[in-house]
Amino acid sequence: MYRTIGILVTIVFLLSILLAFVALTVSRISLNRHVWLAGFFAGILDFFYMPLKYFFYKFSDPRILDKWMVSLKNISNRNDFRKTQKRMIITPHCMRSMDCPASSTKTGIQCISCGKCIFSKLKEDADKYRYDLYIVTGSSFVKHVLKEKNYDAALLIACDYELNKVMMGLKGKKIVTYGIPMLNDGCFNTEVEYEKVIETLEMLSD
Incomplete structure (x- = not known):
């Protein structure tokens, strides 16, 4: 039973990392062109914001993360704003x-x-x-x-x-x-x- 739980936790962890990486990639692309499912990926980055912020603080510039997220949210919100x-x-x-x-x-x-x-x-x-x-x-x-x-x-x-x-x-x-x-x-x-x-x-x- 514990082995099964361990496997499930590992799978969820790996999927979370993959999902966050995809969301980051999409947010970076959003700086230059329109992207699909912008709201969905923005929600993912909001959910993982604190660990991602720490990662950027350690290895890059946390302002980059905020810039990407704002770009993604602008695309997601544009039509609703109108x-x-x-x-x-x-x-x-x-x-x-x-x-x-x-x-x-x-x-x-x-x-x-x-x-x-x-x-x-x-x-x-x-x-x-x-x-x-x-x-x-x-x-x-x-x-x-x-x-x-x-x-x-x-x-x-x-x-x-x-x-x-x-x-x-x-x-x-x-x-x-x-x-x-x-x-x-x-x-x-x-x-x-x-x-x-x-x-x-x-x-x-x-």
């Missing part, structure tokens, strides 16, 4: 000007359109495409944002790690997400490709 109605844009405060005059509340920075950073334009774009814009100082602020309205979609701008983290968190709340990676990481002076944001807003328009 069907949503109540949308928000969640962005990090690190993209704002160093001398930003805006005040902060429990739902983030309240942009006053002073023209000193990209948020003046993003605020106008959010209104144009019917999104609510939130400039948050941490992922914990998302909890307060969700109490504002009953959103069903979130366009996220952040580093790959934060994108993947928030995508996993909002998945459990049945909010469809789509992520736009920033050009650089950090706590200040970060940037996003503005043309990419507009391209994404157009692409996700219903």
